[in-house]
Amino acid sequence: xxxxxxxxxxxxxxxxxxxxxxxxxxxxxxxxxxxxxxxxxxxxxxxxxxxxxxxxxxxxxxxxxxxxxxxxxxxxxxxxxxxxxxxxxxxxxxxxxxxxxxxxxxxxxxxxxxxxxxxxxxxxxxxxxxxxxxxxxxxxxxxxxxxxxxxxxxxxxxxxxxxxxxxxxxxxxxxxxxxxxxxxxxxxxxxxxxxxxxxxxxxxxxxxxxxxxxxxxxxxxxxxxxxxxxxxxxxxxxxxxxxxxxxxxxxxxxxxxxxxxxxxxxxxxxxxxxxxxxxxxxxxxxxxxxxxxxxxxxxxxxxxxxxxxxxxxxxxxxxxxxxxxxxxxxxxxxxxxx
Amino acid sequence: xxxxxxxxxxxxxxxxxxxxxxxxxxxxxxxxxxxxxxxxxxxxxxxxxxxxxxxxxxxxxxxxxxxxxxxxxxxxxxxxxxxxxxxxxxxxxxxxxxxxxxxxxxxxxxxxxxxxxxxxxxxxxxxxxxxxxxxxxxxxxxxxxxxxxxxxxxxxxxxxxxxxxxxxxxxxxxxxxxxxxxxxxxxxxxxxxxxxxxxxxxxxxxxxxxxxxxxxxxxxxxxxxxxxxxxxxxxxxxxxxxxxxxxxxxxxxxxxxxxxxxxxxxxxxxxxxxxxxxxxxxxxxxxxxxxxxxxxxxxxxxxxxxxxxxxxxxxxxxxxxxxxxxxxxxxxx
Numbered sequence: 001x002x003x004x005x006x007x008x009x010x011x012x013x014x015x016x017x018x019x020x021x022x023x024x025x026x027x028x029x030x031x032x033x034x035x036x037x038x039x040x041x042x043x044x045x046x047x048x049x050x051x052x053x054x055x056x057x058x059x060x061x062x063x064x065x066x067x068x069x070x071x072x073x074x075x076x077x078x079x080x081x082x083x084x085x086x087x088x089x090x091x092x093x094x095x096x097x098x099x100x101x102x103x104x105x106x107x108x109x110x111x112x113x114x115x116x117x118x119x120x121x122x123x124x125x126x127x128x129x130x131x132x133x134x135x136x137x138x139x140x141x142x143x144x145x146x147x148x149x150x151x152x153x154x155x156x157x158x159x160x161x162x163x164x165x166x167x168x169x170x171x172x173x174x175x176x177x178x179x180x181x182x183x184x185x186x187x188x189x190x191x192x193x194x195x196x197x198x199x200x201x202x203x204x205x206x207x208x209x210x211x212x213x214x215x216x217x218x219x220x221x222x223x224x225x226x227x228x229x230x231x232x233x234x235x236x237x238x239x240x241x242x243x244x245x246x247x248x249x250x251x252x253x254x255x256x257x258x259x260x261x262x263x264x265x266x267x268x269x270x271x272x273x274x275x276x277x278x279x280x281x282x283x284x285x286x287x288x289x290x291x292x293x294x295x296x297x298x299x300x301x302x303x304x305x306x307x308x309x310x311x312x313x314x315x316x317x318x319x320x321x322x323x324x325x326x327x328x329x330x331x332x333x334x335x336x337x338x
Numbered sequence: 339x340x341x342x343x344x345x346x347x348x349x350x351x352x353x354x355x356x357x358x359x360x361x362x363x364x365x366x367x368x369x370x371x372x373x374x375x376x377x378x379x380x381x382x383x384x385x386x387x388x389x390x391x392x393x394x395x396x397x398x399x400x401x402x403x404x405x406x407x408x409x410x411x412x413x414x415x416x417x418x419x420x421x422x423x424x425x426x427x428x429x430x431x432x433x434x435x436x437x438x439x440x441x442x443x444x445x446x447x448x449x450x451x452x453x454x455x456x457x458x459x460x461x462x463x464x465x466x467x468x469x470x471x472x473x474x475x476x477x478x479x480x481x482x483x484x485x486x487x488x489x490x491x492x493x494x495x496x497x498x499x500x501x502x503x504x505x506x507x508x509x510x511x512x513x514x515x516x517x518x519x520x521x522x523x524x525x526x527x528x529x530x531x532x533x534x535x536x537x538x539x540x541x542x543x544x545x546x547x548x549x550x551x552x553x554x555x556x557x558x559x560x561x562x563x564x565x566x567x568x569x570x571x572x573x574x575x576x577x578x579x580x581x582x583x584x585x586x587x588x589x590x591x592x593x594x595x596x597x598x599x600x601x602x603x604x605x606x607x608x609x610x611x612x613x614x615x616x617x618x619x620x621x622x623x624x625x626x627x628x629x630x631x632x633x634x635x636x637x638x639x640x641x642x643x644x645x646x647x648x649x650x651x652x653x654x655x656x657x658x659x660x661x662x663x664x665x666x667x668x669x670x671x
Binding site: 234235236238239240241242243244245246249254257258261331332333334 | 391394396424425426427428429432433435436437440441442443444445446454455458459490492503506510
């Protein structure tokens with residue numbers, strides 16, 4: 001049953017990706033900026049013949065629909081072409097180099113947000129309008145209202161430049177880069193038992209991770225709080241108490257599981273926003289991930305690279321929603337029948 | 339052992355609301371002997387359920403038990419620690435609620451909800467708890483009990499859910515069962531089946547029951563004694579046969595006149611005029627006086643006591659005041 005459900009959803013990925021790629025392709029071609037000019041930069045004397053040669057080398061002289069058709073055909077077999085702005089390296093290679101960094105940062109921000117939001121939301125719901133709830137509400141309001149780039153800069157100023165507690169750019173102390181296994185520095189360092197490298201990588205994740213996690217933690221916390229307040233008023237919570245269960249089981253088991261059902265969708269949505277927040281946060285923190293790669297690629301009119309990065313983002317959106325649906329069904333037996 | 343199993347004395351429960359203090363239960367006293375079924379009767383909002391939750395000490399903020407005592411077999415429940423109360427809840431006093439669909443947790447299986455109770459009270463765990471759960475479901479008249487263990491509440495019918503809830507309630511062999519509107523919302527056939535089930539459980543296990551209901555038919559059929567509540571106070575208490583044959587309090591009379599009589603189309607159904615008083619702004623005197631057809635001047639001045647009127651019967655009405663009684667009573671006495 002699960003296999004069919006997931007398989008069906010994965011098939012839906014194909015039209016989504018085709019649609020997304022078409023829109024990106026079109027937008028990139030309508031945007032001003034000529035990739036060849038970017039490529040040549042200030043290379044000095046270049047003849048029109050040389051420009052035409054490059055243009056035909058990359059297929060940019062052909063009509064739009066042919067270019068798009070070629071892209072689709074090659075993408076179907078996993079070939080995303082050659083990057084214009086990375087000295088002729090393949091797009092797959094460039095992306096593969098940056099993907100782990102973004103995965104690591106996003107995962108860190110996700111875990112941080114959830115670890116803050118769920119306990120805080122539950123705790124706030126136990127005494128609505130109590131001191132903790134009021135404090136958490138103000139904190140959530142700040143988390144939602146502060147733009148990511150501004151929060152990022154503030155964190156850099158306070159914790160990096162003034163207090164010198166945490167690094168403000170990069171992924172890890174370059175002298176300590178652990179051996180490549182997963183590409184996630186913290187994991188690799190743990191696998192190799194290199195504590196100094198692990199600690200360095202973790203410290204580099206702190207500020208960008210916090211800047212990314214803040215709005216998500218705020219939204220999820222508010223959702224957990226309000227859904228817990230609703231659930232705590234339910235008869236089954238009263239009945240659980242009447243059965244003689246300790247309050248920890250009443251809250252942590254009977255109430256929380258039901259309160260998490262509506263929260264799952266918010267978490268999926270917010271994780272999507274987390275991914276798009278990447279571009280800003282990675283740029284602010286000079287973090288060598290996919291988001292910064294995308295921003296740079298757009299500036300350089302590097303069509304193939306932009307295309308590939310956007311497709312990765314689109315795929316993760318669809319997978320996130322699939323994950324949310326599966327988790328939803330796992331938590332709530334009532335949706336399993338549908 | 340002598341003495342009642344449950345004795346509630348002068349119970350007061352209040353809720354602090356933004357409008358003021360809501361006096362939900364005021365001076366309720368109740369006795370339930372071992373194996374006895376006592377009905378607590380009254381319309382919605384009269385304090386029946388709050389009385390039940392107060393006995394279980396499940397009143398939560400902004401509500402508070404502000405006075406009185408609750409004795410279970412001579413032990414004062416209001417003096418117990420929260421941990422001691424947890425052992426009593428589900429262990430010695432069990433409760434079933436009105437709507438089994440909302441009372442059973444939708445996200446856990448029947449098995450998990452039954453065995454959890456057995457485990458927490460140290461009755462059984464693991465495979466033993468599982469087989470106990472099957473026995474319980476069978477005893478409640480659920481067919482294919484073993485298969486039902488894996489079911490979720492939404493997969494069961496209304497009657498079956500009610501049986502599962504009763505199975506959970508009696509799983510740890512309580513001495514007292516508080517049934518809060520156990521048949522409301524079920525159709526008449528199911529009502530009868532569920533009440534028969536409760537009666538047979540009472541018979542087999544000697545379980546004392548507080549039956550909270552607004553359904554006088556259910557009271558007449560199953561309860562031995564009844565206490566009628568109005569606006570947070572008990573207004574009349576007596577054996578059910580007397581209550582049905584000759585209600586004394588004007589409110590009880592009014593209630594009985596609301597019930598259509600089978601085979602007596604000549605007897606009209608007449609509702610009680612007026613509305614239930616606001617529990618934040620209660621009248622000075624008898625709480626029923628503003629709606630009472632027999633109200634006198636003094637009814638609006640002070641609350642009457644519960645006067646004994648022979649045998650086990652008490653009535654809170656000046657019409658039944660014994661001639662030698664003191665002129666007025668303290669509030670809530």
